[in-house]
Amino acid sequence: MTTGSGVNAGAWIVRQQAKPAARMRLFCFPYAGGAASIYHGWSAELPASVEVCAIQLPGRQNRILEAPYTDMPALITTLMDVLAPYLDRPYAFFGHSLGAMIAFELARALRRQGRPEPVHLFVSGHRTPALPSRYDPTYHLPDAAFLDSVRRLNGTPAAVLDNAELLQLMLPLLRADFTLAETYAYVPEPPLLSPISAFGGLQDVRISEAEITAWGALTQGDFFARMLPGDHFFLHSSRAQLLAALAEDLSPWQRTW
Numbered sequence: 001m002t003t004g005s006g007v008n009a010g011a012w013i014v015r016q017q018a019k020p021a022a023r024m025r026l027f028c029f030p031y032a033g034g035a036a037s038i039y040h041g042w043s044a045e046l047p048a049s050v051e052v053c054a055i056q057l058p059g060r061q062n063r064i065l066e067a068p069y070t071d072m073p074a075l076i077t078t079l080m081d082v083l084a085p086y087l088d089r090p091y092a093f094f095g096h097s098l099g100a101m102i103a104f105e106l107a108r109a110l111r112r113q114g115r116p117e118p119v120h121l122f123v124s125g126h127r128t129p130a131l132p133s134r135y136d137p138t139y140h141l142p143d144a145a146f147l148d149s150v151r152r153l154n155g156t157p158a159a160v161l162d163n164a165e166l167l168q169l170m171l172p173l174l175r176a177d178f179t180l181a182e183t184y185a186y187v188p189e190p191p192l193l194s195p196i197s198a199f200g201g202l203q204d205v206r207i208s209e210a211e212i213t214a215w216g217a218l219t220q221g222d223f224f225a226r227m228l229p230g231d232h233f234f235l236h237s238s239r240a241q242l243l244a245a246l247a248e249d250l251s252p253w254q255r256t257w
Helices: 072-086 098-112 143-153 164-182 209-218 239-256
Strands: 024-029 050-055 091-096 120-124 196-201 223-228
Touching: 024 072, 024 098, 024 239, 072 098, 091 098, 091 239, 098 120, 098 164, 120 239, 143 164, 196 209, 196 239, 209 223, 223 239
Parallel strands: 024 050, 024 091, 091 120, 120 196, 196 223
Antiparallel strands: none
């Protein structure tokens, strides 16, 4: 599908299971260095009434030859065009780490355009943007120091970090994604109407429970905070619990639409 601005939405949206009769869509945004494939299997494990649409950003997997984004406003502008044809039914956003910030900013941008907000916003593994980061940026560091910071997050497989050829392929993407995340500047706006569910990892040393629960100030709707077992990438290790929570929080919309 090509949007009115010429953007090929088919390159951006990966649907493992197309569900034409689904009552709602769940758009899922990846963490830094991640791809749409991190949400593989979610469609089968969530209710049949939910169509999972994983977002494939440029610079990874089948889009490896495309330049990744390094500027949040530019990415959000493109994503609004990409998603426009798919907002013909209730929809929700899920994002982990960098993906949480993309989902949050996209929800606000859609509101500024007068479009319906997501029926639910799920943010995972990221502090509320209203609080400054407790860590210095790393995107501009020399390769060795930058990769040390990536390794400490424990999200990039050692098979990649220890393989010189794979690393050379991944390094530009990782640096671009970290630039996107670390140069992001929060601008205060009124709280969203969308309910927000925020998730954190009990063993995540970078994101505290207080930084997760502070997301509640960014919504006028219901707010749910859950801490799940695992480090920064608990969305993999606690996948069953996470998906059960998503299904629970989306259940009112599945009944009423």
